[in-house]
Every structure is written in C-alpha cells, then in structure tokens.
Amino acid sequence: MKFSRIAVWFRNDLRLHDHEALSKAIQQGEEIIPVVCVDPRMFFQTDLGFPKTGAIRAKFLMEAIQNLRDSLRKIGGDLIILNGKPEEALKDFAVQYQIKAVFFSKEVTSEERSVEKSLEKALFSQGIACESFWQSTLFHLEDLPFPVKQVPEVFTQFRKELEKSSPIRELIPSPNTINFPKDEFLTSSGEIPNIKSYGLDEPKQDEKSWLEIKGGESSALGRLQSYFWERDLLKIYKKTRNGLIGMDYSSKFSPWLALGCISPRKIYYEVKRYEKDRKKNDSTYWLIFELIWRDYFRFISKKHGDKIFHIEGIRHQKDSWRRDTDLFHSWIEGKTGVPFVDANMRELKSTGFMSNRGRQNVASFLVNDLGIDWTWGASYFESQLIDYDVCSNWGNWMYVAGVGNDPRESRYFNILRQGKNYDPNGDFVRLWIPELKNLQGFDIHQPWDLSTAHLKNLKIQLGHTYPHPIVDSVHRLSY
Ligand SMILES: Cc1cc2nc3c(=O)[nH]c(=O)nc-3n(C[C@H](O)[C@H](O)[C@H](O)COP(=O)(O)OP(=O)(O)OC[C@H]3O[C@@H](n4cnc5c(N)ncnc54)[C@H](O)[C@@H]3O)c2cc1C
Known part of the structure; x- marks a missing residue:
C-alpha cells in the first residue's frame, strides 16, 4: 500500500544507513517527512539534584540531530524539529500536515514504550496509521532462537545460542534521495533547541579531556574508518580495551551506538571486511563479543520490563x-x-x-x-x-x-x-x-x-x- 505522506519519527536511530523505518517509508510513501521530537521530560530535575539528561549528553544529542538534518538536506530532504511530548506535538503535527502514517523504531523500556503507546492511540484516533520497526540490536528480535520470555539469564548461554543459530541481517543502504514536500516546510522546519532552554549550561571543554567525540552519523562513520582502517587498532583491541587514557584503547563507538548514529550491524560488517582484508584474530572477534553484551542487556530488559529499574532488581x-x-x-x-x-x-x-x-x-x-x-x-x-x-x-x-x-x-x-x-x-x-x-x-x-x-x-x-x-x-x- 502506498501512503501519500509518511512521517519518519527519529528516536535513538539518528542516522540514514541501516534504517529500516526510513527505507520502508521511502518505499511505501509518496512524500516523506523526517521528524525529531525533543521531549522536555528528558530534561527534568531529578530528586537527587541533577537533571535526567545533563549538559554534556544534551549537547551531544543536539549535535547528532544537527548532523542528521544536514545529511537529510544533502539528499533533498529536511528534518522537522518539534518540541514537546511526541504523543501531543507529533500527533498535532501529523494532523496539521495530512500525514497518513508514522514510522518509527521500537524501544523496549517503560518510559519509551508508554510514549509509543500513547502516540499510537492518539494517531489511531485521527485515522493515522503507525508502523514500528526493531532496529537497535545486532541480532534481530525475530531471529532469536528462543522467545523473548525465555532469553537465557546467563550471558554465555545467550551468546552461544545466538552465535550457533541466529543470522545477522544484511545492512540496509542509506537512501540517495528523499521526496520531501519542500515548499510547505522550507520556512518552518524548526530550530534545534539550545540546551540553555532546558536550564542547562553550555559545557566547557576540559583541557585534560582527550575525547574527540561529536554527535552524529558523520562522526560515527569517521571514527569507524579511523579506528579500523587508518589507525589499524582493531587488531589489538582485546589487549588495549581495559585502558584508561585516550581515544585509542577502545573503540568509543558507544556514544554513537546509544543514539543510533551508527548501527551495530554496520560495525559487524566492517569487522568482517577487516578480517578479510587485513587480519582476523581474537581482537576482531572480541569487538563483536562486546556488541553481543549490548544485545543481551537489551533483550534482558525486554524480558524483565520495569524490574530493571527496581531496587530489588530481577x-x-x-x-x-x-x-x-x-x-x-x-x-x-x-x-x-x-x-x-x-x-x-x-x-x-x-x-x-x-x-x-x-x-x-x-x-x-x-x-x-x-x-x-x-x-x-x-x-x-x-x-x-x-x-x-x-x-x-x-x-x-x-x-x-x-x-x-x-x-x-x-x-x-x-x-x-x-x-x-x-x-x-x-x-x-x-x-x-x-x-x-x-x-x-x-x-x-x-x-x-x-x-x-x-x-x-x-x-x-x-x-x-x-x-x-x-x-x-x-x-x-x-x-
Ligand atoms: C556501571 C556501568 C554502566 C554502563 N553504562 C553504559 C551505558 O549507559 N551505555 C553503554 O553503551 N555502555 C555502558 N556500559 C558498558 C561499557 O562500559 C561501555 O559500553 C564501554 O565502556 C563503551 O566504550 P567503548 O565504546 O569504547 O567500548 P568497546 O570496548 O570498544 O566496546 C564496543 C561496544 O561494545 C558494547 N559494550 C562493551 N562493553 C559492554 C557492556 N559491559 N555492556 C553493554 N555493552 C557493552 C558497547 O556498545 C561498546 O561501544 C556500562 C558499564 C558499567 C559497568
């Protein structure tokens, strides 16, 4: 079925490559409107005396959003920035601009799931369809060799079963072009919020810091290129990964993975290419091993729901x-x-x-x-x-x-x-x-x-x- 206009709601998937929601939207929609919704609930002050999202993390997020907008503009699109609760701001936007469907990534934890459910409900009441996609892990949810409720509690068992019987899906290529309804939106795509509007001070760069990390897909892919190919560090990763100082003792992919600026499958296939073209050893395997830890925590969280936040734990x-x-x-x-x-x-x-x-x-x-x-x-x-x-x-x-x-x-x-x-x-x-x-x-x-x-x-x-x-x-x- 073709929709006249689909909104792709970007969440922790701020990239163009390996993005199923975006790619399916491009196949199924005549016009595509990429949207980010900056939710003020992310920034509230906790009872412990610090904000839920602090200044450094917030700045990194805004950089990633800016980079996504730049990339979308290069392929003929744009990124609409909304400020507000997605179930309200995104719903109002969808109604106002005659959007017929909203595509987005599925999350697993309660706050994110509850936003999804409220949004779905609000959109359905307006006759707008929703489709969600699983896209944050190396192994796809549907390819697990067991139902989520039976995810093994012990990591080693989880890893071995996946390695034995689960395929890793092919990468989805980045789109070269996007059919964005330009005229209507050119003047109203929205400003990227200044973190000061959430009561956060612009973080100062500490002169002791060696961290060269900027939010966004371009920097993430740049880091992949540099860590694997230019600096050739992957082959010694297992020996260096417990280091403490500098960019190079470990991959530093985690900030970009967290916001989805890079997909774990992209890293996986790059490791496979490195193994073929340069070297295959314990270190190349170990990076994938660590990515499986990341999957494990995500599937365990899906299995146990809110218990992961409870003081009694699971x-x-x-x-x-x-x-x-x-x-x-x-x-x-x-x-x-x-x-x-x-x-x-x-x-x-x-x-x-x-x-x-x-x-x-x-x-x-x-x-x-x-x-x-x-x-x-x-x-x-x-x-x-x-x-x-x-x-x-x-x-x-x-x-x-x-x-x-x-x-x-x-x-x-x-x-x-x-x-x-x-x-x-x-x-x-x-x-x-x-x-x-x-x-x-x-x-x-x-x-x-x-x-x-x-x-x-x-x-x-x-x-x-x-x-x-x-x-x-x-x-x-x-x-
Ligand atoms: C108390 C505590 C809290 C943590 N909180 C986070 C968090 O919020 N976000 C986060 O990404 N990691 C978290 N980690 C895991 C780990 O410390 C970081 O993933 C890692 O330090 C990131 O640096 P890197 O990308 O250079 O890692 P590398 O050593 O280069 O590993 C490659 C990737 O494997 C994954 N990975 C590695 N170790 C772990 C692990 N123990 N658990 C899950 N994934 C792993 C990460 O995605 C990482 O980017 C936490 C660990 C501890 C002990």
Whole structure:
C-alpha cells in the first residue's frame, strides 16, 4: 500500500544507513517527512539534584540531530524539529500536515514504550496509521532462537545460542534521495533547541579531556574508518580495551551506538571486511563479543520490563541500601579520598565518558564500599554519560549491585588491586587529580599510607588539599 505522506519519527536511530523505518517509508510513501521530537521530560530535575539528561549528553544529542538534518538536506530532504511530548506535538503535527502514517523504531523500556503507546492511540484516533520497526540490536528480535520470555539469564548461554543459530541481517543502504514536500516546510522546519532552554549550561571543554567525540552519523562513520582502517587498532583491541587514557584503547563507538548514529550491524560488517582484508584474530572477534553484551542487556530488559529499574532488581533482592546524600555527592564530585575512584568520577563529570574499567570500579565502590542505593548511581550515570543507553546502563548497574542475573556471588572490585593492574604508574590518577600530582608512581593511589611529613613536602595535606578516604573499609583495599 502506498501512503501519500509518511512521517519518519527519529528516536535513538539518528542516522540514514541501516534504517529500516526510513527505507520502508521511502518505499511505501509518496512524500516523506523526517521528524525529531525533543521531549522536555528528558530534561527534568531529578530528586537527587541533577537533571535526567545533563549538559554534556544534551549537547551531544543536539549535535547528532544537527548532523542528521544536514545529511537529510544533502539528499533533498529536511528534518522537522518539534518540541514537546511526541504523543501531543507529533500527533498535532501529523494532523496539521495530512500525514497518513508514522514510522518509527521500537524501544523496549517503560518510559519509551508508554510514549509509543500513547502516540499510537492518539494517531489511531485521527485515522493515522503507525508502523514500528526493531532496529537497535545486532541480532534481530525475530531471529532469536528462543522467545523473548525465555532469553537465557546467563550471558554465555545467550551468546552461544545466538552465535550457533541466529543470522545477522544484511545492512540496509542509506537512501540517495528523499521526496520531501519542500515548499510547505522550507520556512518552518524548526530550530534545534539550545540546551540553555532546558536550564542547562553550555559545557566547557576540559583541557585534560582527550575525547574527540561529536554527535552524529558523520562522526560515527569517521571514527569507524579511523579506528579500523587508518589507525589499524582493531587488531589489538582485546589487549588495549581495559585502558584508561585516550581515544585509542577502545573503540568509543558507544556514544554513537546509544543514539543510533551508527548501527551495530554496520560495525559487524566492517569487522568482517577487516578480517578479510587485513587480519582476523581474537581482537576482531572480541569487538563483536562486546556488541553481543549490548544485545543481551537489551533483550534482558525486554524480558524483565520495569524490574530493571527496581531496587530489588530481577533477582528480588532485599532493599538494604543506604541513602546518604553526603556520601553520594562525595562520590559524584570525585572527593571520596580514594584516588582511583575520584579520578574516574572527575573524568565522567567533565567529559561525559568513563572507561569500562573505571565504570566497574566506581560502581562497585558505590554499592559495595559505601553501600549506597545502586539506582542512585545508575541515575547519575544516566544524567552524565554521553553513551547513556537505558538497557546497558541499568543492566550493568544491576549486575554490579548483585541484583541482576550474574551467577557469580560477589562483584566486589578491590580498588587498589585494580589501580595496580590498570594504572600502575598512577598516570591516570595524576591526570585527573592535580592536587596529588607530586606523588610518584603507585604512591598516588594510596596517599593515606604515606607519612604526614612526606606528604607535606609535596604540598599535600590530607583532609585539606585532598580528602581522607570516606570509608573505613579502606583497609580492605590494602593487600
Ligand atoms: C556501571 C556501568 C554502566 C554502563 N553504562 C553504559 C551505558 O549507559 N551505555 C553503554 O553503551 N555502555 C555502558 N556500559 C558498558 C561499557 O562500559 C561501555 O559500553 C564501554 O565502556 C563503551 O566504550 P567503548 O565504546 O569504547 O567500548 P568497546 O570496548 O570498544 O566496546 C564496543 C561496544 O561494545 C558494547 N559494550 C562493551 N562493553 C559492554 C557492556 N559491559 N555492556 C553493554 N555493552 C557493552 C558497547 O556498545 C561498546 O561501544 C556500562 C558499564 C558499567 C559497568
């Protein structure tokens, strides 16, 4: 069936390549109107004292929207920007511009699903059709070898079953042209919101930051080209992936994956090309392995629904968490007195990114050493991470907090041992905690073990220039 006019509602799929909703709309519609709807509910102030979407993440989102608009304009289209709740703003827009169908990506978690349902209801009441598409994972939902309700709880089993029997679908090419009803819209395609209108300050670029990440499909594809082909780093990914400093220890695809600026299938097929043309080894496989983790959290979230946000998690663990806002804010500010934790938290605050190694350590510290409500930590990450992905974030936090489906009993990270293994000379800590920079080598990880006189010579006074550790359990860090 051909529709006279279809709106493609872009959500966390801000790209042209491998976009089924867009591609089907182009096949089935005479005219196509791409739309983004910036929902003010994304920016409300949480009870914990920070916005649901912080400034760095918001800026990254606006860059991605701008890039999508630029790309659509290059192929003869445009991107309409609406401000408001999609179930109201998009519905009103569809009615006003005689749209006959709205195509969009399916999401899995409750807030997003409830917006979809309300929108569908509002549109149906106006006689406007809706079609939604599954497009955020490497493996398609319909290709799973089990029903969603039977997704294995344990990652290894999930991965093995998928690798054995699920195909990965072909990439859908980017459109070369789009039939956008120009005249009517040229003057009214809408402004990309300034993040200040949500009460957010323009983030400052931290001079210590090495992060070269701009929102949008063009930068995502540029990073793929550079990481795989120009810098040839894929072949050593497995060895470097636990690094802490710089762009190159890991792919940094996550921010773009989170907003759908790049599709996991695009990465997968590029890995296959690299394996054929350059090298196939453990590292090339391991990048795909990590993408399967991403799929796993998405399918687990679909299976368990809202439980991934509940304090009891999916294991129904008793709520015995502390809710001490002072401790929590020391953690946020990177002022716990435990340098490896503080360095990672300061990096997150000023760049919107933290390595996977860092995330595991700071999350373990919050839940195991401080005993603080794990959902607080997950909420702060939600506000701050430029790669915030609802399923990966809440899924990983459940895991670390021991309320997820990890068969291992304890996810305790010994912070000092981790520092010793991953930052043995203290370079990472030195980068983010200048007040300790005079400490040589590994000493920087445990200033409390040094004499007051020695510290004084280096212009360090614990409790003044840098905090004492806020946990008694710091002795557990020694070994
Ligand atoms: C507490 C906690 C919270 C996290 N929150 C998020 C989040 O909101 N968004 C997010 O994308 N990742 C999250 N992760 C997973 C992981 O830390 C990041 O995906 C990774 O650090 C991103 O950097 P990269 O793209 O360079 O990763 P690479 O090492 O280059 O991995 C390639 C891709 O594999 C996927 N991946 C790797 N590790 C994981 C993992 N453990 N879980 C799910 N996917 C993974 C990501 O899509 C990543 O881009 C979280 C981990 C922890 C411990």
